[in-house]
Amino acid sequence: MNEERLQKVIARSGVASRRKAEQLILDGKVVVNGKKVTELGTKVTSKDEISVEGIPIEKEKLVYYVLYKPRGVISSVKDESNRKIVLDYLPEIEERIYPVGRLDYDTSGLLLLTNDGDFTNQLLHPSRRINKEYVVKTKGIPDKRGLELFKKGIRSEGETLKAVYVKIKSVDRKKNTAIVKLTLHQGKNRQVRRMFDAIHTPVMKLKREKFGFLTLEGLQPGEYRELTPQEVADLLNLAK
Structure with missing residues (x-):
C-alpha cells in the first residue's frame, strides 16, 4: 500500500495548503488514528483516519x-x-x-x-528503466549508422539523449519518408524530435504506442x- 506524507494528504483534501498543513501538524492540531501527530516526516496510507482541528478530512479516491x-x-x-x-x-x-x-x-x-x-x-x-515505445514518421530516410548513434547517445543542448532500441520498419523512397520504431527509458523534453533533428531527418509524425506493458x-x-x-x-x- 502506498504511503504519502501527511501534509501532502491534508493539502490534497483541500483543507489547507501544503505549508499551512505543515504548520497545523507542528501546532499539534492533526490527529491520525486517534493519536496527535507533530512530526512532519509522518507518512500515512489511504486506510488511516485523519482529522484536522477535530474535523475528519475527506479522502480523495486514488484514480x-x-x-x-x-x-x-x-x-x-x-x-x-x-x-x-x-x-x-x-x-x-x-x-x-x-x-x-x-x-x-x-x-x-x-x-x-x-x-x-x-x-x-x-x-x-x-533511475526507473520503464520502456516507452514510439513510432516515428520522418522526413527523409535515416541513415542506419545515424540511428546506431541513438544507442550510444547523442548530445543535444547539454544533454545526452539515448534510445535502448531503434529499427527502421519501412521506407517510401518516392515520398522520401520512413517509419521508425524506437524505445526510450529517458523522458527528456522533445527528446525524440531532438534526436532525429541531430541526424537531419526531422519528425513529421510521432506517436507513443506503449508505456511499459x-x-x-x-x-x-x-x-x-x-x-x-x-x-x-x-x-x-x-x-x-
Missing part, C-alpha cells in the same frame, strides 16, 4: 487512467492560450487528476493521468479507460 492523447492537445491541466488540454477529454472525472509526464503538443499516443503523487514519482524517477488497444484518439488495480500494481513493480 488511474490511460488516455489516447490526440495531436494538437496540451499535456497540462490548464493553458493560458486556451488551447485544448488533456483534461478536456475526461470531463466527468471528479478527482483532481494530472498527467504523468507529458507528450508534446504535436505528439499523439499513450498518456497516463492520476491524482497519486507517489505513483507519479515512482514512474518518472530517473500498457498499450492503446481498444482506444481511439481522445478516448480513455481506467487502469485495473492489477495494472497499477504491475506498473509499480515495474518501477522497482
Whole structure:
C-alpha cells in the first residue's frame, strides 16, 4: 500500500495548503488514528483516519487512467492560450487528476493521468528503466549508422539523449519518408524530435504506442479507460 506524507494528504483534501498543513501538524492540531501527530516526516496510507482541528478530512479516491492523447492537445491541466488540454477529454472525472509526464503538443499516443503523487514519482524517477515505445514518421530516410548513434547517445543542448532500441520498419523512397520504431527509458523534453533533428531527418509524425506493458488497444484518439488495480500494481513493480 502506498504511503504519502501527511501534509501532502491534508493539502490534497483541500483543507489547507501544503505549508499551512505543515504548520497545523507542528501546532499539534492533526490527529491520525486517534493519536496527535507533530512530526512532519509522518507518512500515512489511504486506510488511516485523519482529522484536522477535530474535523475528519475527506479522502480523495486514488484514480488511474490511460488516455489516447490526440495531436494538437496540451499535456497540462490548464493553458493560458486556451488551447485544448488533456483534461478536456475526461470531463466527468471528479478527482483532481494530472498527467504523468507529458507528450508534446504535436505528439499523439499513450498518456497516463492520476491524482497519486507517489505513483507519479515512482514512474518518472530517473533511475526507473520503464520502456516507452514510439513510432516515428520522418522526413527523409535515416541513415542506419545515424540511428546506431541513438544507442550510444547523442548530445543535444547539454544533454545526452539515448534510445535502448531503434529499427527502421519501412521506407517510401518516392515520398522520401520512413517509419521508425524506437524505445526510450529517458523522458527528456522533445527528446525524440531532438534526436532525429541531430541526424537531419526531422519528425513529421510521432506517436507513443506503449508505456511499459500498457498499450492503446481498444482506444481511439481522445478516448480513455481506467487502469485495473492489477495494472497499477504491475506498473509499480515495474518501477522497482
